[in-house]
Amino acid sequence: MAVAAYASLLSLTRMLESIQSPARLHQLRLDTKQIQCLQAKVKLLLDFLEVYGQRRSQEMEDLATQIADAAEEAEDAVDRHVVDQLRDGSQDESHREAAFSSFCQDIDKVIAKIESIIKELMMAKEEWADPQEQKPIASLPVGSSDVLSSIDKNSTVVGFDEHLVRVMDELTRDELDLQIFPIVGMGGIGKTTLARNIFEHPYIVNHFDMCKWLTISQENNVRKIVLDLLNDVKTEDDNKKTLAELGNLLHKKLFGRRYLIVMDDVWNTNVWDDLKLFLPKNKTGSRILVTTRLSNVVVSLSSNKSYMMDFLDEDKSWNLLCQETFSQESCPYPELENIGKDIAKGCKGLPLAIVVIGGLLGKSNMTRESWELVAKNLTSVANSEDDDYCLRILSLSYHNLPIHLKPCFLYMGVFREDYKITVSKLAKLWVAEGFLKPIRGKSLEQVAEAYLRDLIDRNLILVRTYGHGRNIETCGIHDLLRDVCLRENEKENFMRSPKVQRAYIGSGYDMCFACGRNPTSHKIDLNEVHVASQQTSLVSVSVCNTCRNMYPRLTRVRLVRVRVIVRTRGFSRESYEEILHPTNVRYLKVKSSADWEFAFPSTMALLWNLQVLTFGLKSGLPKAVLPPEIFDMPQLRHLIAPRKSVFLPDQTGSQGSVSMANLQTLFHITNFRCTEEIVQRMPNLKELKVSYYGGTGSMEWSYYCLYNLARLSKLESLFVGSNGLLSLENLRFPTSLKELRLYGCSIPWEKLKIVGSLLPNLKVLSLSKNTYKGREWNQVEGEFPRLKVLTIFDCQLVWWRAENVNFPNLESLVLSFMWKLEEMPSVIGDIPTLRSIHLESCNNSVVDSAMQILEEQQSYGNESLQLYVDEKQVCVS
The missing domain is CATH 1.20.5 (Single alpha-helices involved in coiled-coils or other helix-helix interfaces)
Structure with missing residues (x-):
């Protein structure tokens, strides 16, 4: 709680x-x-x-x-x-x-x-x-290492063979200085099992003069640890000695000897910081092997080497399941093999889950029916088997979180299993929830990213995909950890009301407003809910029995406390008045498939705490104009309109003076006027996407005041779309830009050097739909010193001449629908940072030139460069 x-x-x-x-x-x-x-x-x-x-x-x-x-x-x-x-x-x-x-x-x-x-x-x-x-760890019933010891005695190294060889090779290298080698990974991934097999391996036992195993997770008493290390030379008087005296004895004992000390399940470096004072630094090739769930411990240990344990692949998962179930690496029952492989796959590569499920299956009656029952309830079975065996081990990671990270972790239970969560969306949701603590000098979105990185470093959240520059694009959570989220949510009563509220209006069927999936006939009128219902929606919503049981305070806590997702289908304009009344909504997403022109009501201003507004419209609708009240919403941080004709209201001569200093994102606005008033009202815009359609004259372009874009000093990402009539003379860019995407503009290729010279921080450049006029691009040195990603899409370029010094930091090159381009510059392959070339719907000569670049680089020993043609990776034999 x-x-x-x-x-x-x-x-x-x-x-x-x-x-x-x-x-x-x-x-x-x-x-x-x-x-x-x-x-x-x-x-x-x-x-x-x-x-x-x-x-x-x-x-x-x-x-x-x-x-x-x-x-x-x-x-x-x-x-x-x-x-x-x-x-x-x-x-x-x-x-x-x-x-x-x-x-x-x-x-x-x-x-x-x-x-x-x-x-x-x-x-x-x-x-x-x-x-x-x-200490939160001390209050837990069982430490992870104690629990794992029961399987370590009989554990095999199925799936760990490669890990075993690599780590042993590192530990026994000829380097004589004392070295620390951490093994890192989430709870249950097999760190302790691997370390135990290394510790007991005959080669290791013979290589080191002394091997000692220390379990740290529940024991931060340095004195006791030193006494354990002195175990074979300990005397009765040792209990009377000071820590310094004991440390001196340990130093003498280890001096001149090659020793291996395993520190298992380390949560911080406090013990190491004290223990290292007593370890001799003589050049004997001694090693400290550490297992930890926390990547930041590696940094604190000042170790320049570490070993990150990944999940097992499907084959290794199946082999381990067979070993635990049948004590052999194959299944003796052909009729169980397919369902068995499904079960192994369902464990998502986590050895702990496989071992637990394997133990359960080994005690089953070996029928397909009993195995199918396990497969259908895999997560709950794994976490409840053997007195919540898995759950206790995985929960250690949660209980060791500082309290400011716990809400963020528990929130992950909102997402369904295997869901790929977009990092930018997750950050917006965390900010909207209100449980991020501000950090001086950082925006709340930056705080969210820092919290996410911390949870990733603790191996509680998984990275699913990376974007350019190795930025994390999507993330997720292992099914067993999601189950930990849900169980701890129940204990903590964190989800006192649903975190996602959905209203399906005019859809012809009822869906649960909380989970959005389970059909139900049980309805709750929002007017029944709490005194604040005077300002909440009048829409009647459906609640399934599962969610009623999950949220016991449902009828006593305001339903719309944080965010609402509304999906609408074919209902009247008046319905919007009802939907938009929940006044403490902070994250609102509206999808409309109505046939009439879309317009938010003037009562939108009553959403006084709204921070994220995103909405979608049915294709083919006429333009939508946001109400003037949008400028009276100072808490708004992100406004994301559909990719259609959406206009901001004209504020010419407006008497309003409300600052929108929190606004960071403004997407898909048509004919955006960057007036003096806009610059003053939105000084902290970071992302802007605008499109221009209509007029051709210079007078009309001046009407949009695009020269004021240069005054948006916080702007980092800009998209400008046009019907081919917007020229560079009408545009000015702020030097803060990191991403620039131009679509359908009309700029000669030779003018591109102006863009590069004026934007020293540019990392991503995208040129689409004849953005640049002309058939030839001759680059000059120093145009794009920091550019990492270059995308050229459907442009009329024929000849491209470049040097590797033009893009000294380029990592990814993307060419799409470049039918007229004759070839890629061969020197592109000489860029030392280049990692990938992506070609889509390009002519054969471009593909051939890319193949030549790949072959040449591989002949030089460059194996890091990858070539993709129409989304398929190309390999050169």
Whole structure:
């Protein structure tokens, strides 16, 4: 429950900050001192949870529940007050005064409740031990190494043969200096099993004068570890010696000897930092072998070598399953082989899951029916078998997370199994949820990326795909870890209400608004839900029995607290008025298949806390104009329109002065005018996609003020589309640009050097649909010093002459539908950083020249360059 409380407090903190922003203060009447008093008390609670939130006791659970309830009560009060003021600005003074007085009373009640909680926690702190002694690991029932030891005694190295050879080779190299070698991977991937097999291998035993095994996960007592290392020379007087004296004895014992020390299940470097002081540095070829789930431990160990363990492939998974089930690397029952391979595949390459399932299958009656039952319930079976064997091991990683990362991890349970999560979308969702703690000098999206990287380094989230520059593009989570998410969600009561709300209107069938999948006839009217329903949707939604059981507080917690996804089909304009009323929505996605012209209602401004707005339209519809109220939404961070005719409202002569300083993304706006007012209102735009259709005259292009693009000093990514009439003279770019994509512009190839010289930070350049005029491109040195990705699509280029110095950092070259291009410049292959060439629908001469480049590079020993033709990799024999 501490995690839910922590997330609720952070969400409330952001809400209180937003209503005190300059953009809101001129719209709202607040008792600023009262709000600041509430903020101070909320900060006290946050500080308390950051120190004591890992403590596991009933008293802590009760306090956390009270904190979460108080935070949600405060959010509801603020939301009602803000909406009342935005909606009832035209009401008489007496009405506004009564509403303000009621709001102040509500906040006073919350403050009183929080003060009472603070008194309780102060009393509790006096009884609790020093928080530094409250290690989350120590409160767990079993350590991972203790659990794994039961299989290590009989474990084989099925699937680990290559790992074994490589690591042993590293440990026994001729390098004489003391070296640390970490084995890294997620829980259950086989680090301890591999280390144990290495430790006990005869070659290792003979190579080292002394081998010692230390289990660190639950034992951070350096004195005890030193005594364990002194085990064979220990005397009764040793218990009376100081740590320094014991360390001196250890130093003498190890001096001149070649030793191997295995430190299994390391969560931090505290023990190593103390232990290394007693280890001799004499050049004997000694080694320290470390197993850890945390990639950042490798950095802290100052090791320049590490071994990352990957998941087993399908063949090795099947071999290991057979070994654990039948004690041989094949299946003696032909009728079970296909279903057995499906089970092995379903374990997703995690040895721990395979071992557990194999043990279960080995005790089964060996019928297809019993194996099919296991296959259908693989994750739950694996995590519940042998007294929650897998679950306890994997949960260690969760319990060792700092509290600020726990909400982000638990949130991963929202996504279905095997779902590829786009990193940019995940960051937006985490930000919208409100449980990211701001870091000075970083945007919340950057904080989200840092949190994601931390969870990846802890091997809790998996990288699915990389984009250019090795940036993480999509991520995911192993099925067993997702099950940990769901179980810990239930324990923590983190998902007090659904994180995704869906309303299917006019679709002809009912779907559950929470999971979006299970059909149901049970309906809940949002008017039944909590007092805040006065400002929530009037749409009746369906809830399946599974979700009713998952969210016991469903009828007491406002459904639309954070985000809503609405899918609409063939219903009236009036329905939008209903759908857009949930006022505390922060992430809104609307898909419309209606046949009429799309328009958001003016009540859109009541979504005062909206941060992400994305919507899609039915193809072939006429233009859609966003309402003027879009400029009265200072919290908006990302506005993503469909790739159709969507226009911003004309603000010429507008009296509004609301800053949209939070806006970072503005996608798919047609005939965007970059006026002085826009530059001032949106100073922090990072991503902009705009298209221009119509006019040809210079006077008309000046109307769009595209020279002001250069004043968007935070802009990093820009897409400009045109019908072939936009020239370079009409454009100005900010030097901050890292990505530039031009579509259908009309720029001579020789002018491209101007773009390169003016954009020193450019890393991605995409030229599409005759963006550049002419048949010949002669490059000059120094045009694109930092460019990593170059894409040319459907341009009329015939002759391309270049030198390798033109793109000194190019990593990827993409050519698509370049029918007239005669060949690629051969020197492209000499670029040392080039890793891939992608050709799609190009003529044969271009493909032949690319093949020659690949052959030449391979003859030089360059095996890193890859060539893809129509999405198929080309290999040269």
